[in-house]
Amino acid sequence: MGKYLVKRIFYMLLTLFLVATITFFLMKLMPGSPYANQQKMTPEQLQIMNEQYGLNKPVWQQYLIYLLGLVKGDLGTSFQYSNQPVSYLISSRIGPSGQLGLQAIIFGLVIGIVIGAIGAINKNTWIDTSSTILSILGISIPSFVLAVLLQYYVGLKLGWLPIADWGGFSYTILPTIALGVGPLAETARFIRTEMVDVLSSDYIELAKAKGLTKFGVVFHHALRNSLIPLVTLIGPYTVALMTGSMVVENIFSIPGIGEQFVKSILTNDFPTIMGVTMLYSAGLVVVILLTDIIYGIIDPRIRLTGRRN
Amino acid sequence: MKLKSVLKLSGVLALSVVVLAACGSKSSSSDSKELADKQVINWSETAELPSMDLSTATDTVSFNMLNNTNEGLYSIGKNSKVSNALATKTTISKDGMTYTFNLRDSKWSNGDDVTAQDFVYSWQRTVNPKTASQYGYLFSGIKNYDAISTGKMAPTTLGVKATDKHTLVVTLDKKVPYFKLLMGFPSFYPQNQKSVEKFGSKYGTQSKYMVYNGPFVLDGWTGTNLNWKLKKNNTYWDKKAVKLTEMNFQVSKDNTTSYNLYQSKKLDMTNLSAEQAKTLNMDKDYITRKQASTFYLQYNQKNKLFQNKKIRQAISLVINRKQFVDKILGDGSTVASGLVSTGLASNPKTGTDFAKESAVKMAASTDVTEAKKLWKAGLKEVGVSKASFSIMSEDTDKAKKTNEFLQNAIEDNLDGADVTLINIPFKSRLARSTSGDFDIVVTAWGADFSDPISFLDLFTSDNSQNGGKWKNSEYDALIKASKTTDASNPDKRWDDLVKAEKILMEDQGISPLYQMSQAQLLRSTVKGVIYNGAGVNYNFKGAYVTK
Numbered sequence: 001m002g003k004y005l006v007k008r009i010f011y012m013l014l015t016l017f018l019v020a021t022i023t024f025f026l027m028k029l030m031p032g033s034p035y036a037n038q039q040k041m042t043p044e045q046l047q048i049m050n051e052q053y054g055l056n057k058p059v060w061q062q063y064l065i066y067l068l069g070l071v072k073g074d075l076g077t078s079f080q081y082s083n084q085p086v087s088y089l090i091s092s093r094i095g096p097s098g099q100l101g102l103q104a105i106i107f108g109l110v111i112g113i114v115i116g117a118i119g120a121i122n123k124n125t126w127i128d129t130s131s132t133i134l135s136i137l138g139i140s141i142p143s144f145v146l147a148v149l150l151q152y153y154v155g156l157k158l159g160w161l162p163i164a165d166w167g168g169f170s171y172t173i174l175p176t177i178a179l180g181v182g183p184l185a186e187t188a189r190f191i192r193t194e195m196v197d198v199l200s201s202d203y204i205e206l207a208k209a210k211g212l213t214k215f216g217v218v219f220h221h222a223l224r225n226s227l228i229p230l231v232t233l234i235g236p237y238t239v240a241l242m243t244g245s246m247v248v249e250n251i252f253s254i255p256g257i258g259e260q261f262v263k264s265i266l267t268n269d270f271p272t273i274m275g276v277t278m279l280y281s282a283g284l285v286v287v288i289l290l291t292d293i294i295y296g297i298i299d300p301r302i303r304l305t306g307r308r309n
Numbered sequence: 310m311k312l313k314s315v316l317k318l319s320g321v322l323a324l325s326v327v328v329l330a331a332c333g334s335k336s337s338s339s340d341s342k343e344l345a346d347k348q349v350i351n352w353s354e355t356a357e358l359p360s361m362d363l364s365t366a367t368d369t370v371s372f373n374m375l376n377n378t379n380e381g382l383y384s385i386g387k388n389s390k391v392s393n394a395l396a397t398k399t400t401i402s403k404d405g406m407t408y409t410f411n412l413r414d415s416k417w418s419n420g421d422d423v424t425a426q427d428f429v430y431s432w433q434r435t436v437n438p439k440t441a442s443q444y445g446y447l448f449s450g451i452k453n454y455d456a457i458s459t460g461k462m463a464p465t466t467l468g469v470k471a472t473d474k475h476t477l478v479v480t481l482d483k484k485v486p487y488f489k490l491l492m493g494f495p496s497f498y499p500q501n502q503k504s505v506e507k508f509g510s511k512y513g514t515q516s517k518y519m520v521y522n523g524p525f526v527l528d529g530w531t532g533t534n535l536n537w538k539l540k541k542n543n544t545y546w547d548k549k550a551v552k553l554t555e556m557n558f559q560v561s562k563d564n565t566t567s568y569n570l571y572q573s574k575k576l577d578m579t580n581l582s583a584e585q586a587k588t589l590n591m592d593k594d595y596i597t598r599k600q601a602s603t604f605y606l607q608y609n610q611k612n613k614l615f616q617n618k619k620i621r622q623a624i625s626l627v628i629n630r631k632q633f634v635d636k637i638l639g640d641g642s643t644v645a646s647g648l649v650s651t652g653l654a655s656n657p658k659t660g661t662d663f664a665k666e667s668a669v670k671m672a673a674s675t676d677v678t679e680a681k682k683l684w685k686a687g688l689k690e691v692g693v694s695k696a697s698f699s700i701m702s703e704d705t706d707k708a709k710k711t712n713e714f715l716q717n718a719i720e721d722n723l724d725g726a727d728v729t730l731i732n733i734p735f736k737s738r739l740a741r742s743t744s745g746d747f748d749i750v751v752t753a754w755g756a757d758f759s760d761p762i763s764f765l766d767l768f769t770s771d772n773s774q775n776g777g778k779w780k781n782s783e784y785d786a787l788i789k790a791s792k793t794t795d796a797s798n799p800d801k802r803w804d805d806l807v808k809a810e811k812i813l814m815e816d817q818g819i820s821p822l823y824q825m826s827q828a829q830l831l832r833s834t835v836k837g838v839i840y841n842g843a844g845v846n847y848n849f850k851g852a853y854v855t856k
Contacts (some may be wrong), residue, residue, distance in 0.1 A: 032736030036367035037443035039739055040757070042773045044459060045446060052441040081357075082365040083514050084532055092533045148565060156569045163573055164566045165559065166535065253561045255535045268736055 008292075012285045019281040020274070024066060027273055028059050034079040034268040066274065075278075076271030080263065086275040090257065094279070096166055097249065097256035101241040103172060104179035105234070111180075112187025113230075117223055119188065120195035131188060138185025144247040147178035151251060164253040175252045179245055183237045190233065194226035228299045235291045238283070344552065345854040350835055351557045351576045353567045358530060358537060358558075362513030363495045364435040367443045369846060375495040376845040377539055379523040382410055382428075382477075385493035385848065389654075389759035389841050395423065395499075395522075396492075405484050405797045410477040415546040417501050418521040425471030427499035433464040434505070435496060444496045447757060450485035484796035487760040494758060494844050524551045524850040535560035539849065552837075552853040568830070577832040583640035583707070586828035590641075594830040597641035601650045601843035602755035603764065606700075606715070606820040607777040612748050614696050615777075618816060619687030622671065624749075625820035626680035627722040628715065630673055634823050637714050638707070641826035646673045647814050648754075648768075649761045650824045653843060657799040663761050667807045672814035673821050677722050684723045695725040698748035701741065704732040711751055711822070742776045750776070751822065756843040761806045762791065763843065768813055779818035784809050 032038065035049060050056040054065065069076060075086035119131035154174060155163035162171050198204060199222050207217050246258030257276060264272035360366045363375050382396040393399075398411040415423045435442045436457050448454040452468025468480035481488070491497055501520045508518040516530040516537065524545050530537035539556040542548065559575075561567040564582040571579040581589060589595055606624070608615035615621060630644040643651065651664040688694060700715055702708040709732050716728045733741070742750050756763035766772060769788050770780040787809040795801040813819065831838075834855045839848040 030736065031740035035443055038736075039774070041443065041446065048438050048459065049441050049443070052439065081359040081514070081532065082362060082367070083360065083510055083512070089533055092531060151566065151569060156573055159573070163569045163575065164561060165575075250562045251566055253535055253559065253563075253566060255533065259562065266734065266736070 008289055012289060015285050016278065016281055020067070020070065020278060021063070023274060023277045024063050025059070027270055028062070030265075030268060032268055034270055036080070036267065070274075070278070075275040078264075078272050079269040080267055080272065086271045089260065089272065090275055090279055093255055093257045093260060096254050097245060097258060100172060100175055100179060100245060100249075100254065100256065101238065103176040104241055104245075105183060105237055107176055107180035108183030108237070109187055109230075109234075112184040113191050113223070113227070115184070116188040116191025117195060117218065117226075119192040120199060120222075120226075121218060123196055123199075128192075131192065135185040135189040135192075138181045139189075141181070143178050143182055143245075144251060146181055147175065147248045147251045150174045150178055164251070166252075166254050171252075175245075175248055175254060178248050178251075179241060183233075183241075186233065186237075187230065190230060191226055194229060195222055198222045198225050228295075231291055231295050231298065235284075235287050238287045343856045345834065345856045348553045348854055349555045349557065350553060350578075350849075350852060350854060351559065353570070353576045353579045354558050354560045355562055355564075355567075355580055357533065357535065357560055360513055361516070361519050361527065361530075363431070363498055363500065364440050364442050365513075366495070372495050372845045373847045374527060374539070375498070377523060377525050377847070377849050378519075378521040378527050378542070379495060379498045380415075381495070381498040382412075382492040383489060384850070385490070385759075385841060385844065387839050387841075388652075389490065389843065391489045391493055394493075399489075406481045408479045408481075408488065410479070412475045412477060413546060414475075415522060416544045417504075418526050418542060418544050419501065419504065420544070421501055421503065421520075422474070423499055423501075423522050424474045425477040426474070427501060428477050428497075429469050429471050430502045430505075431498065431500035432469050433467055434500060436467055437464040442496070444757075447491055447494065447496055450481050450483050450488070452480040452482045454482075484792065486791070486796050486799075486802055487758055487762065490758040490760060490844070524548070525553075525556070547850075551850060553849065556849060556852075571830055577835050579830050581640070581828040581830065583638060583828075586641055587639040589830065590828070592830060594833055595828065596831050597826040597828050598840050598846070599643070599650070599652050599842050600755065600825045600827060600846075601653050601759065601763075601841075602753055602825040603645045603648055603650050604711075604751060604753045604822040604825065605645065605648065606822060607742070607747075607750050607752055608779070608817075608819070609745060609747055609749070609776075610778045610780070611745060612698065613691055614687075614693075614698060615748070617687045617691050619683040619690065620696070621817040621820065623680040623684035623687060623723060624719060625672070625817050626674065626676045626683070627718045628820070628822070629675045629718065630823060631675075633711075633714055637710050638823065641828040642823045643826060644673055645821035645824045647810055647821055648819060649764045649810055650756065650842065653756060653759050653764075654761050656803055658803075663807070663810075667810035667814070669811050669814040671817070680722060681724070684726075688725065695727065696723075697727040697729070699729045699731050700749045700751060701731040701733070701738060701747045702751040703735050703738050708732060708751065715751070743774070745776050745778065747776075753825070759841065759843045761810065762788075765806060765809055765813075768818055777819070779813075779816075781812055781816060781818065784812045784818075787812070 033046060035041065035046070038046065041049070047056070054062065078084045078086050078089050081089060115131045115134065119128045122128050151163055151174060154160050161174050165171055204217060204221055207221050245256060246262060249256040249258045260272065261276040264276065354370055356368065356370050358370045358374055359368060360371045361375060363379065366372060366375060380394045382394060383391045384394040386392055395412050395415060396410045397413045400409040401407070412425055417423055432448070434440055436445055436448050436454055438458060438460050445458055453462050453466045456462040457464050457467055468482065470478045472478055485491070499522065504520040505512050511518040513519055515532045516527040519527065521527065521542055524542055524547070525539035526542045528538040528540050537558050541551050541554050545551065559570070561570065564580060564585055567576060567579040568581070568585060570576040608621055610616055634642050634644055646664050646668045649663050649667065651662060654663045655661060656666060688696060700712050702712050712730045712732060716730055719726050719728050738750070741747055742752060754764060754767060765788060768775055768779055769785050787805045791802045791805040795805055835852065836855055837852040839851065840846055
């Protein structure tokens, strides 16, 4: 296991290094400068600004300087927010995004598992059909459409929850639902299919024959075994929620990271582009590693190292 | 793209429901003059506040906040009227090259006195190339700026001196006719040296790393968050004139959200998108804020076609601008009659608006028959029977719609015209504009201060931003005269500028398209907010709330 981990971490670092390199050079291909008032500056002024920020140096030198900073943990200073270190920009805005993402995953998984399980137990009844319809709706309605509708009806018309802004838990409910319904629907559909399979397997028949209660059969045997493949879905969900929440963050005026990323690309804010890209990539590789490790632990059929215990 | 339309559609649907619902509700009291008990305004912003360092700020939100939390020699009032702020008396030398300002007693929010030395420090800090200010060019004209900006001279040699605590002397090396207007722009405000040095690299990055000398102080701004407050500054010298106790700012980047917040009374102002403006323009709270920003077509003189005046005129004449601003944009924008925006400056003698006085019939009218004639003649002069060219613009929805409208107008009316459209991101567009890599580009210019020169400087032949390379020696001479021989004579200078604009328009060096406006809903109980289209947009010092 230890050897395996070292190997995986080495690959992770290699991946991050490649991401940093490719992003850096792609970014440098973008036309224009990172200065907001570029339109009104003369070429001489631009030249002086470039000297101040070291942007007049050859790209490979800028790249080495960046890598050196990265190793030291220095992500540079943002151009959009003058004097603001990128690390501060990210750390002050990752909280709300992370909280929402986490809440949305938990909400989606828990409700999704319940709905999927209920559907599977009541296979081919009206309950099953309704849960399937719910899943299809959840998958087909984009999160931002749901966000607008929730905001208008629940926030403005009914006045039950805040329309927008970021304050306490009540502010997170609508965006969590908007973000969580997609994963919820997918989980429900997935669990239903898995559970229908599991419920018809031999060991369930045996459990029933042993006289276990219906709850015991479903909870201890069927659900447990259906959950294992779900772990593979968590990785993609996390990524989707990290990158896909930008529009929802805008709609609910949440001080998150999603929109910063898009804005940094549009304004050529080089240090922020790199910072957020690295953050996303690091998050993704860590999640993938965790998924693989958890998978190995909970499913004995899968061995990370191929060695017998 | 499809998903986007779905979003929009649902937004529009939601809106129309709201509008219908609003029709039935009672109108709130609006014309009461009595002050409300709570003097608080909730204001909407569409972007974060990125910086409070007046030497490096670049965006409108920052300048708005700086303008309301700090103060310079003058303040800019309604219709860009300049009035004394920290200056009590201004003496201008006979040659117009030296300004002496007497300053009043006033304090920083940390208790320090605001002195003439604070101005000297601030200006020297801004022009220092190491500060990398993006608005440093505004200092051009102040003695030695040009040499300082390129690192040839030390910032301490800038033509600004504090002869005593309350006297500031500014020396120019060329006349700056709009000098007083500049003094009302935050780049020229003082800075408290002690604080700048104490906070170091953190200066101006959060509300606590900042001192103020204006009507308000900033509160609750963490540098990246979406809410902050302006609170009345109790150390401000003119605090009696400030009626508001607090202003809350809420960033909502989605106009539907801010409109929902407006309806639930969480906001007193909301900016409207074009779709919203089209449905809400009969609302009693609906207003439009005219910006000093003109959109126009710039022709590349490297292209043989556009060296021909008749071709430029023909293109301009087929554009039905009225139809364009009403039907296509619908966001309150108005037809631009020339380059200099309406409401920017008025004749020092008669008070007539610059745009009106310099209007040329040819510049922004529609006459398809005449256009066809000119087009035919123009093509003949160039020696071609067909003309293919591109129109370049940005990749926003608005820019795309603009491009399509222009393409239709030109291809439908001018025989043999074949227009391709190029829609690219702003930064790419800018790079190609500057390097002259385009046929026609739809572009905009916003004025930094309320003087026509802010626009007209752009098309002198040696201006680096004149990417189309339109050239006219008479135009150059007039602009030069306005800065030299006629600089101290407001009437003559005005005439020079009017003539210059007329030349540009008659020659269609550029074809004006529209002047940008921002449609808003503003609660009718909010009074006294001063808006200017150029420079800093908002001044809240005299704002108040009625019952």
